[in-house]
Structure formats: C-alpha cells, structure tokens
Amino acid sequence: MNGEQGMQTNGNEVIIETHNLKKLYQMGSETIHALAGVDMQIRRNEYIAIMGPSGSGKSTLMNLIGCLDTPTEGEYVLNGTPVQGLDDDELARIRNREIGFVFQTFNLLPRASALHNVELPLIYAGVSSKVRQEKAKNALARVDLADRTHHKPNELSGGQRQRVAIARALVNDPSIVLADEPTGNLDSKTSEEIMSVFDELHSEGQTIIMVTHEHDIVGHAERVVTLRDGLIESHDARADGLL
Amino acid sequence: MYVLEGIWIALQQVWAHKLKSAFTLIGVIIGITFLIAVITVVEGMNRYVQEDFAGSLFGINTFTVVRRSQISTGSETEERRRRQARNPNLTLHDVDVISAAVPEAWRLAYNSDRGFDEVSYKERRRRNVRLIGGSDGYEALQGWDVEIGRGLTPLDQRRGLKVVVIGSEIADRLFPDVDPVGKQIRIGAHRFNVVGVWESQGGMFGVIRDASILMPFSVYRQTFARNPSEVDEISVKMRSMEEMEAAQIAVEGAMRTDRELRPGQENDFWLQTSSELLDTWDKIVKILFAAIPGLVSISLVVGGIVIMNIMLLSVAGRIQEIGIRKAVGARRRDILIQFLSESATLSVVGAGIGIVFGIGIGKGVEAFTPMPASVPVWGIAVALTLGILVGVGSGLYPAYRAAKQDPIVALRSE
Ligand SMILES: Nc1ncnc2c1ncn2[C@@H]1O[C@H](COP(=O)(O)OP(=O)(O)OP(=O)(O)O)[C@@H](O)[C@H]1O
Numbered sequence: 001m002n003g004e005q006g007m008q009t010n011g012n013e014v015i016i017e018t019h020n021l022k023k024l025y026q027m028g029s030e031t032i033h034a035l036a037g038v039d040m041q042i043r044r045n046e047y048i049a050i051m052g053p054s055g056s057g058k059s060t061l062m063n064l065i066g067c068l069d070t071p072t073e074g075e076y077v078l079n080g081t082p083v084q085g086l087d088d089d090e091l092a093r094i095r096n097r098e099i100g101f102v103f104q105t106f107n108l109l110p111r112a113s114a115l116h117n118v119e120l121p122l123i124y125a126g127v128s129s130k131v132r133q134e135k136a137k138n139a140l141a142r143v144d145l146a147d148r149t150h151h152k153p154n155e156l157s158g159g160q161r162q163r164v165a166i167a168r169a170l171v172n173d174p175s176i177v178l179a180d181e182p183t184g185n186l187d188s189k190t191s192e193e194i195m196s197v198f199d200e201l202h203s204e205g206q207t208i209i210m211v212t213h214e215h216d217i218v219g220h221a222e223r224v225v226t227l228r229d230g231l232i233e234s235h236d237a238r239a240d241g242l243l
Numbered sequence: 244m245y246v247l248e249g250i251w252i253a254l255q256q257v258w259a260h261k262l263k264s265a266f267t268l269i270g271v272i273i274g275i276t277f278l279i280a281v282i283t284v285v286e287g288m289n290r291y292v293q294e295d296f297a298g299s300l301f302g303i304n305t306f307t308v309v310r311r312s313q314i315s316t317g318s319e320t321e322e323r324r325r326r327q328a329r330n331p332n333l334t335l336h337d338v339d340v341i342s343a344a345v346p347e348a349w350r351l352a353y354n355s356d357r358g359f360d361e362v363s364y365k366e367r368r369r370r371n372v373r374l375i376g377g378s379d380g381y382e383a384l385q386g387w388d389v390e391i392g393r394g395l396t397p398l399d400q401r402r403g404l405k406v407v408v409i410g411s412e413i414a415d416r417l418f419p420d421v422d423p424v425g426k427q428i429r430i431g432a433h434r435f436n437v438v439g440v441w442e443s444q445g446g447m448f449g450v451i452r453d454a455s456i457l458m459p460f461s462v463y464r465q466t467f468a469r470n471p472s473e474v475d476e477i478s479v480k481m482r483s484m485e486e487m488e489a490a491q492i493a494v495e496g497a498m499r500t501d502r503e504l505r506p507g508q509e510n511d512f513w514l515q516t517s518s519e520l521l522d523t524w525d526k527i528v529k530i531l532f533a534a535i536p537g538l539v540s541i542s543l544v545v546g547g548i549v550i551m552n553i554m555l556l557s558v559a560g561r562i563q564e565i566g567i568r569k570a571v572g573a574r575r576r577d578i579l580i581q582f583l584s585e586s587a588t589l590s591v592v593g594a595g596i597g598i599v600f601g602i603g604i605g606k607g608v609e610a611f612t613p614m615p616a617s618v619p620v621w622g623i624a625v626a627l628t629l630g631i632l633v634g635v636g637s638g639l640y641p642a643y644r645a646a647k648q649d650p651i652v653a654l655r656s657e
C-alpha cells in the first residue's frame with residue numbers, strides 16, 4: 001500500500017476514496033471474503049488497470065465502485081458523497097449520473113437499436129427525446145458508429161457491440177467509466193481496437209478503471225492495482241513496470 | 244418516458260405475436276365485447292323507447308282505457324290475468340261515461356282495431372295489415388300527420404263514407420309508381436277510397452302506423468267489427484301531466500260508479516299510460532344492467548389472471564434486461580411503471596378490440612333485427628377504464644417482482 005507516492009497524475013482531486021471496503025458472502029457456515037478490506041484513492045483523469053487471479057475480487061470491487069452493489073463494511077466516498085447507507089433509488093441516481101459501465105458481455109438490450117441502447121441512461125435521467133437523440137448520436141459518433149444507429153445488437157459484430165456499450169457508458173458524461181474485462185469476449189485484433197477507443201477517451205480527460213487479465217492491455221493504463229484474495233497486493237505506477 | 248417505453252414494448256409484442264396475444268387477451272376481449280354489445284343495444288332501445296316509442300304510441304299526457312292490460316310486465320300474477328280476462332267489453336256507453344267525467348279533456352277519441360289478412364289494388368297485394376276504426380279526432384290525438392292527401396274529416400265520420408287513410412308501407416307496396424289518393428283498394432269484399440297516406444314512422448314499432456289503415460269508426464263497426472257494440476280503446480289527452488293524473492282519477496271514479504263496483508273491489512277495466520310502458524321498460528333495463536357486472540367481471544377476472552401470467556413469464560424472461568436498465572440508472576419505480584404500462588397497454592388493446600367487436604355486434608343487431616343500436620360515449624369510457632384497471636391490477640405483482648430485482652443478480656442471469 002505504498003504506491004501513492006509514485007503516481008503520475010497532475011494533482012487532480014480525488015474522486016474515489018475507499019476505506020477498509022469489505023464484501024463478505026455467507027455460504028453456509030463459511031464466510032467468503034470477496035473483498036477483505038480495500039483502501040484506494042482514484043483521482044480525476046486517471047487510467048487504472050485492475051489485475052489479479054480469478055476470484056480475487058476484481059468484479060466485486062468494480063461493482064462496489066459502480067454502486068451496483070453495496071459493501072458489507074467500510075466506507076466509500078464518490079465525488080465527495082459518502083455512498084454507504086444510500087438507498088436503492090439514490091444509488092440508481094448515482095449510477096445514472098456518475099458511472100458508465102462497460103461489461104464483458106456487452107449487456108445491450110437485444111431488441112433495441114444501437115441508438116436506443118445508447119439513449120437508455122438519458123431516458124432515466126429524464127432528458128427530452130430531442131436532446132437524447134442528439135447526445136446518443138454524438139456518443140455513437142465518438143466510437144465510430146455514426147452509420148450503425150439503427151442496427152440491432154445481433155446485426156453488429158462483437159467489437160461494434162462493445163463500442164455501442166462504450167457509447168452508452170459515455171453518453172451521460174460520467175465521472176468515471178468502469179470496464180470489467182471489456183475485451184474478454186473479443187479476438188486480439190478487435191481487442192486492440194477497443195483499447196484504442198479507451199486510450200482516446202482517456203486522452204480526452206475521461207477517468208477509467210478497467211479490469212483485465214491480459215498483460216499487453218495493461219500497457220495502456222497509467223497505474224496497475226493488483227488484487228489477491230480480496231486485498232490489494234500492489235499499487236504499481238506504470239513507471240515501476242510490471243512487465 | 245418509461246410509460247412510453249412500456250406502451251411501445253407492449254405494442255411491439257402484440258404485433259410480433261398476434262395469435263399469442265389474441266389468446267392472452269381473449270378474456271378481456273370477450274368481457275368488453277359483451278359489455279359494449281349489451282350497452283349498445285340497451286342504450287339504443289332506451290333512447291328509442293323514451294324518445295319515439297312512448298310518445299308516438301301513446302302520445303304525451305295521454306291515457307287510454309282498455310278492457311284489460313296489454314302490456315305484460317311479468318310482475319302481474321296469473322290470477323290477476325285470469326280475472327282481467329273476465330272484464331266486460333268497453334262500449335259506446337263507456338265513451339259517454341268517460342267524456343262526461345272529463346269535460347275539460349283536450350282530446351277524446353275511441354277506436355277499435357283488428358288484424359286483417361290482405362288488402363289489394365288491382366293485381367298488387369299487401370298481407371297482414373291492421374284495420375283501425377277511429378272516432379273523430381283519433382288521428383289528432385295520436386299525433387299522426389298525413390304525408391299525401393288528407394286525413395279523415397267529421398263529415399267522413401258522420402256520413403259513414405268508405406274512405407281510408409293508409410300507412411306508408413301499404414302505400415309503397417300497393418302504389419309503387421302511382422299516386423294512391425283517389426284510388427280504390429279492396430279490403431276483403433269491400434272497396435274503399437284512399438284519401439291520404441300517413442307520414443312514415445319507421446323504426447322498430449313503425450309497423451303499428453306504417454302498416455295500418457284508418458277508416459271512420461262507424462264504417463269499421465258495420466263492416467269489420469266482430470262485435471258491433473264493442474270499443475277497444477278510449478283515449479283521453481290532457482294538456483299537462485298534472486291534468487292527466489287528475490283526469491285519470493276522475494275517469495276511474497266515474498267508471499267504477501257506472502259499473503257499480505263496491506269499495507275494495509278491483510277495477511274491471513284497465514287504465515294504460517305511456518308512463519306505465521316506460522316503467523316496464525325501465526324494469527327490463529334494470530334487470531339487464533344488473534346482469535352485466537357479474538358476467539363482465541367474471542371474464543375480466545379471468546382475462547386479468549391470464550395477463551398476469553403472461554407478464555410473470557415476460558418478467559422472468561427479461562431479468563437481464565431489468566439488470567441492464569437498473570445498471571444504467573433505472574429506479575424501482577421506473578421498472579414498476581414500465582411493466583405496469585406494458586400490462587395496461589396489453590389489456591387496453593384487448594379492451595379496444597372488445598369495443599370494436601361490441602359495436603360490431605350492436606350494429607349487426609341493428610341491421611338484422613328491428614332493434615336500434617346506439618353507442619354511448621360513457622360506454623366506451625367505462626370499457627377503456629376497465630381495460631386500464633384490469634391491466635394495472637394484473638400487472639402489479641409481476642411489475643413488483645421486476646422492480647425489486649437486485650441489479651447484480653439480474654445482470655448475471657442468462
Ligand atoms: N453472489 C456471491 N455469492 C457468493 N460468493 C460470491 C458471490 N459473488 C462473488 N463471490 C465470490 O467472491 C469472490 C470474488 O469474486 P469476483 O467475481 O469479484 O472475482 P473476480 O476477480 O472478478 O474473478 P474473475 O476474474 O473470474 O472474474 C469469488 O471467490 C467468488 O466466488
């Protein structure tokens with residue numbers, strides 16, 4: 001837990017701060033420590049890769065940061081707001097305004113067009129239909145899908161689907177984009193494409209946290225956090241080099 | 244906006260699975276079809292009875308003395324019906340008694356009538372007509388106007404001329420392309436001069452005027468009456484409702500005195516008014532409307548249960564969708580509203596189909612029977628409201644199940 005001093009960020013404010021974050025599952029008599037007490041700070045405009053073996057708690061941490069799940073114990077402050085203790089609706093609001101999620105399995109609405117999928121967060125934000133369409137089209141343009149607005153997910157390639165998902169994550173101008181193994185279902189060439197999309201977003205100032213297994217992808221991130229057994233094993237800045 | 248989303252999804256599903264949707268909605272469709280069909284026909288009848296029938300058959304502020312009740316209300320006992328069958332015939336003497344009892348009557352007239360097999364003009368025939376022998380002023384009391392020619396005059400009456408005014412249906416049949424006025428028609432062995440044609444009354448009970456032939460009472464009595472001393476109906480028209488009620492009492496008293504009935508003894512004649520008829524109709528309507536809610540609610544409850552099951556299946560098949568929506572910021576109530584709108588839309592689609600079918604049946608009844616149909620706006624409003632209520636009611640539980648899904652669990656489900 002001594003990686004902080006090596007950070008290369010330009011003094012931006014902290015937008016995520018966790019303290020002793022725990023997620024426990026009770027399986028019969030056994031208690032599973034999916035997260036066993038995580039302290040971390042993330043500043044605006046950071047690009048962080050989270051690594052670790054399977055079952056180490058990466059997804060659990062992402063879900064907590066993304067307010068999809070609530071911790072068993074510990075504190076989590078997002079953009080100055082203590083998140084623990086908020087009710088379902090308040091969490092939904094934070095997910096809507098502050099978080100953009102990109103999943104390994106894309107998680108698009110199968111019967112809806114790309115445009116409608118991207119509009120979805122705006123619908124729940126109460127944005128008018130006209131503004132919604134405009135923003136959704138812009139977001140699709142940012143991921144190079146301006147010409148696929150009316151395609152359904154099953155009419156798109158895997159890489160295109162993931163780009164629709166990225167557009168959906170961006171459309172509400174979230175504080176952070178969370179990506180849990182976004183290239184896990186893609187071949188290596190398409191993975192590179194998707195990674196360059198994230199690189200570009202980062203260069204435009206987007207804060208990104210990404211879970212990944214693949215070492216060459218780690219090369220895109222500024223900082224690598226490694227989890228093991230629900231705890232942070234290392235907080236390496238890119239400069240330290242993991243590879 | 245999730246309301247629109249729900250409506251849109253529901254409509255897409257109905258459209259994509261038309262047959263399945265038809266089965267899903269069958270309960271609602273049947274219930275609403277039945278509701279609208281009954282409302283349409285009853286309302287049509289209701290209007291007709293109130294606006295046309297009662298007024299034209301009996302006239303306003305008019306009552307009629309007859310030997311016995313002609314309207315079967317169903318409430319009278321068999322016993323009473325048998326007693327009335329022993330009532331003596333009305334005669335011209337009764338006409339004198341009644342006109343003496345209400346000298347202030349605006350109009351007073353009497354008539355006898357009978358069905359008759361056939362009338363003819365040259366080769367053309369019309370079967371099943373009604374012959375009416377009316378006293379002077381009968382047409383005026385009935386409010387019948389002539390379309391062509393003239394009505395009967397006091398002179399026709401006094402001289403006992405063999406002249407008739409015929410109903411429009413008879414005129415159309417016997418004189419398709421000539422002016423009936425001045426022509427001679429045959430009624431049985433007798434020849435009559437047509438002097439006029441009544442305005443067509445049309446409608447369900449138009450047959451009463453449109454297929455009738457009116458002649459002077461004295462002529463009818465000599466020529467067609469089965470019993471020459473008999474008068475079938477004696478009608479009194481007053482200027483107002485209050486006057487009519489007072490006149491009824493006076494007539495009843497005079498008749499009882501004349502027939503030497505003891506106090507407590509029942510009338511051996513019958514007073515008939517248009518309000519009596521309306522009362523009877525009201526009873527029928529009440530019974531019909533009392534039966535609707537039971538039948539309609541049974542099919543709506545069944546329909547609602549089917550919709551609930553379909554919605555539960557739909558929710559179960561779309562857990563992942565719910566997870567996705569929650570992940571991007573849908574609150575519980577957003578999901579709730581979406582699924583409620585969806586089931587309400589399904590049900591309203593069913594109600595809409597039911598309304599169309601119901602009106603179709605009403606119009607069919609109107610086209611193929613003499614009964615009129617009329618679609619009241621309130622009927623459609625009730626049907627749509629019921630549709631929404633059934634949809635929301637049957638969607639509540641499935642929508643609640645959808646709304647309380649945990650986003651993580653929902654996202655993981657396949
Ligand atoms: N709902 C649950 N109930 C019980 N245990 C759970 C539940 N969710 C996660 N766990 C456990 O918590 C631990 C961490 O799981 P998590 O999904 O965060 O791992 P991960 O690092 O994302 O692994 P992977 O790389 O395979 O995706 C695992 O041991 C897992 O079995």
Ligand SMILES: [Mg+2]
Nearest residue numbers: 058059060180
């Ligand atoms: Mg995982």
